[in-house]
Amino acid sequence: MVERLASPAAHELDALTDLWERSVRATHDFLAPEDIPFFRRMVRQEALPAAEIYVIRDSGNGFAAFAGIGADRLEMLFVAPSARGKGLGRELVEHVAVHCGVRRVDVNEQNAQAAGFYARMGFRVVSRDALDPSGRPYPILHLER
Template identity: 45%
Template sequence: MRKADMRIDSIQENEYTVVLDVWEASVRATHDFLKEEDIAYFKPLILNEYLYAVELRGVRNEEGKIIAFVGAAEDNLEMLFVHPSVRGQGIGKILLQYAVAELGIIKVDVNEQNQQAIGFYEHEGFKTIGRSELDASGKPYPILHMQLS
């Protein structure tokens, strides 16, 4: 996909199952530290709660199908997921830059085990400002709190 062809727009509630599919494919490709039961635990939370709690924007392919998305709440980036079939094409960077410029993002929490994501955010100007031993659900996945410097 060419960057010139990319469009970022709002995601409608009737598209949440597609967003969940992108989330799951992305998580399976990048979060190898998660157990199968963790993915099963988070799926209904993502679909029934988390997507409603954020301002969602998506990147669509030429057919109009969502291939990546970002979710923001206040100045926090709550989600940024790119379908593995289009990873490495700069879509995540474009979405992050959009979130910073258009949604006022200055903070993000990242799983400490997700070294690719940490490197990505550091490359984009984020610095670690804190750490939590448990994730927001109380699961033993340490979280790095990062902020745009």
Template identity: 45%
Template structure:
């Protein structure tokens, strides 16, 4: 059973652990130096500054989380131990229930995420050569009406 709730300050260590595990499992194109660069930003700036939708299982333990601004999914990370269990779909469905149409940016080299969003009906509407940090990791801009 998946429950979705807003994040709490006490969730931050678990959310960072989910982020780190998911990135290591899915972003195989990143070096350890790249992961360390993004980890510092995520841990110290992004996670503490935004509310997230958290998918929990038994004992209210976070299994994944989604961040969004208006209709844009800013972040979606699932604990790798729970990949393929419908948590990502549940979080995207929750986001759609809040805003209807959705957009998301995804690393082109993250084939699993690209396939996941395509399966959920997203289509590519653009592409950028660099990510938001100016690094050479192409970004696909997707939308689902």
């Protein structure tokens, strides 16, 4: 069941950041090791506080997956490694598309699993940037549906 975190507490933001890192370490093997602490700070201090957050909880009431949105854009979607392949990402994307009007997302070009997931969800590439927003050599695909 998808739940909106209206005003996430600091400990919830910390838990989401931890989930983000576990997910990234399992799926973003193209990142340089020194990039993870950089992005972790950005996620915790900037991205999460700025986004509208939707979560799916695990059986222990922790977080199994989360999505962050801004306007009609999916800003982030991360699933705990232990919860991958169970449809949680699909559930979150469908929820924010229907209830929040999300129709755009960016994805790392090197993350073939995520790009394939979004293609299966009906997103199509509309443009590409050679560098990520922080200027690192991780091309970004801009998708819409």
